[in-house]
Amino acid sequence: MIQFLNVSKTYEECRVALDRVTFELGRGEFGFLTGPSGAGKTTLLRLIYREALPDSGQVLIRGRNVGALPLSKVPFLRRRIGVVFQDCRLIDRKTVFENVGYLPRVLGIGLRDRRRLAYQALRQVGLAHRMRSFPPELSRGEQQRVAIARALINEPEILLADEPTGNLDPELSREVFRVFRQINATGTTVLAATHSPALITEFGGRVLVLDRGRLVGDQRLVGRHGPDYLQLVQEEPRRVARRGGP
Amino acid sequence: MIQFLNVSKTYEECRVALDRVTFELGRGEFGFLTGPSGAGKTTLLRLIYREALPDSGQVLIRGRNVGALPLSKVPFLRRRIGVVFQDCRLIDRKTVFENVGYLPRVLGIGLRDRRRLAYQALRQVGLAHRMRSFPPELSRGEQQRVAIARALINEPEILLADEPTGNLDPELSREVFRVFRQINATGTTVLAATHSPALITEFGGRVLVLDRGRLVGDQRLVGRHGPDYLQLVQEEPRRVARRGGP
């Protein structure tokens, strides 16, 4: 699904962010991206949804070179990728509902369906009761959860999450990753950057480790819940949803 | 040093953020503020440096009511309080050095001294080599560390840190809190909001737990390093500083 072939990216002033990174994340895989601050995690994700272009090497999605995509096709690529940005990037002038429901709206989905979709997505992160708030009225953690809901609403083929739980308490963080696992179970490829070893060891999956732009680790980890974790989740969907509602 | 007397704060739409909170943090104490997302941690801190006013109750700093302070005195209060904001709040148009060195500049400190101070503060968070970068050129974790350096530079009497390690890897997070402990050892009162139980149990101190605006827990915890933790830090200052330099 996602293929990096010898990808390098250098920002101005010779600041190397990625250095000959090569890996492949298969369809339906669940990947963690980790590494110290400034290792290049965000940069790697940005290359996938083409917020940035690699200096050398190729980024392939479903075998197609993202860098060679004409500009007019980029929105359609991005629609298939849900992104949770590290800095949330919510639109302050729009309500939570409008933020989350923007893409369905562009896709021509009617108001009632949009509301249902937004409600479902927000309930998964426990914020269904804040649909009419504006982002500046939310706590940072709440903002982050809205960003997560926005990434989920479109049932994307690929879900990229950049430190989605940096401002969430451990319990909520776990719930967010449970949701990610659920979505992953429906076939969505997930790549989540995180600093939390606890989450990685708990959930397991493919673990990519970056350090100063180099891919220094790539392993498959069995989570604390064992390979049957998914079933565990399926058994208790109510627990995930419980926080929702007004 | 910091006293909350029956403090309540309600945002518009009857959203209770703090509900009759009473506690006192003594001079030189080291406090953790924790609780789930949206519990009111940020709101509590904002009341201390007067970004917000309580609806009822009093916030006292050194025995003086912050809410009753005339507007013209507020800057002088804020100068004595170093704040690490949850959303960093760096100025994009200013370099890292200018961001960190702004307050000393306003205080009339010369360029050479300012540079020395900024270098020291940034070295503590491992970013001395990025003095001339602009915030948008930094990774999110780097931005957070710049915000920390800015809060430290003025040797404040009170240090408030709102989720200062949300985007930092565990090792860096620990180093940041080691620095906070060091500063605390020189007499600065520290109050840090965090979601990380690992950090709390490691460093210990006063732990205030908020939940839905209520102060539901207030205990003194001995850190994993025991009561002698400070001495341990003093023995290895080099380890803290090592990450600095270009």
Place this chain on the structure above:
Amino acid sequence: MSLLRILLFFVREAYVNLRRSWRVSLLAVFTITTSLFVGGLFLLLSENLARLLEEWRSQAKVIVYLSAPPSADQRNDLLQKLERASWVEGVREVSAERAQQRFAEIFPSLADLTLEWSEAPLPESLEVSLAPASSGDDGLPAWLAELRRHPAVELVDDDRDWLRQLELLVGVFRGVGLTLGALLLAAATLTIASVIRLTAYLYRDEIAVLRLIGATEFYIRGPFYAEGLVQGATGGLAALAGLYAAYRLIRPQSDAALLGTVLVGDFLPMAQLLFLLVLGAAAGLLGAILSVRREAGVL
């Protein structure tokens, strides 16, 4: 989505955005209003000036002085000749007494003198007013020459030198007026564009986010275009209202002074009001177009 739904989307988005950031919008609208008001005021003045000059021009006359005692036949022949000519709009007879009287009016200080004159020294004359369009007619000089040879005519004063001068004057006035007006409107348009470009800076991050979550340029830009259009049209309307208010304000006071009527004789015609409105809307739209276009290097 059907075209109607897309348009509805644009309009609704624009409406919500305008409502939520009305302070900024107000600043933009205000600038547009100011610019268009000033431009419109100038248009109003120059229109009235042009109208006045046109009036003067149409009053240019050919004066035919009759030989001292014209016979009745000669007189009638001459009058018929005048009435046959296509460029003649009207003929007014001025008797010798009337001529003297008018002389006294023009030179009040010399009025006493005329009383002393033995017999009427000023001859009877015919004031022939020409159709405004005729001044450029090539047949006119020949016709005038023929007129001069007529036995009943003592002298033809054809006012044409003066007319030509006046035409030059009208031309210069109009030219200067148009140039200045165009300059003002260009300045207004540029000001508006730069104001809207400025507001766009405010929404730069917003636009970037929309791009990142997969909205096509069409959907991103539509609402901004609608917003610019509405702002521009609102500014235009406000300017028109302001102009009308100014017109009503100046007019009553101006009746006293000769110049007042010159400056604001009539309000702007419908076409020009519409022009101002469209200009405002166009400026708003242009500004919006300028402001949401992709910056170089944006992915």
Place this chain on the structure above:
Amino acid sequence: MSLLRILLFFVREAYVNLRRSWRVSLLAVFTITTSLFVGGLFLLLSENLARLLEEWRSQAKVIVYLSAPPSADQRNDLLQKLERASWVEGVREVSAERAQQRFAEIFPSLADLTLEWSEAPLPESLEVSLAPASSGDDGLPAWLAELRRHPAVELVDDDRDWLRQLELLVGVFRGVGLTLGALLLAAATLTIASVIRLTAYLYRDEIAVLRLIGATEFYIRGPFYAEGLVQGATGGLAALAGLYAAYRLIRPQSDAALLGTVLVGDFLPMAQLLFLLVLGAAAGLLGAILSVRREAGVL
């Protein structure tokens, strides 16, 4: 910090800010330039118009017609009387022949008539030009009455009715000019203020952060004031340059047309150039002041 260091701080901050956000600054400067240019152009035209009217006004004369054959004594007495009066600037003698000649010039079509007149029907006269300041003098009417009683004087045509009309005209012109000019400059100032207010929106968060980390209002606002001042002054300078360029551009072409010289006879005087510059700087400063003031409810 000493005052000098504080000023240096402001200027340096402003410089750095301007350099780093020059695109936005340029938009603000551009708007100021446009507004001041248009305002200045209007000033230029109205100044020249006023100058022209002043010239006309200073040419207003009192014409003294002498009784048919004035004796040499009476003549001299009259001349002395005229020269003693403080409001008389100059006296020009116009002989009977010259009067006739001028009549022929004014009424070319009647020139032939004057040739037929037996003896000179127009009397000899003295054209007395008055000092411009004298027109409002209260002693003038009495003096003129006395003049009328002089034995050598047939008639005094004091041009005062015409003068008064002209003065009204000048007054109206000046009034309209000043009103329009003031309106334009007010519009310009408001536009500038709204533009700078708009730029301030861009730096709102920045200002909020500075407040939160303990900077006093003084230090927060100083650099923005300096920035506004510099932007305004730059806009003013650019407008002056533009005005001069326009002046040089129109002038050579205008020599041909009568009206050209009227419109751009002279460039603006130093004082007014300075005024425009100061106005630009003041507008920039005012905008900055408006933009960084605390919003209600900000802590």
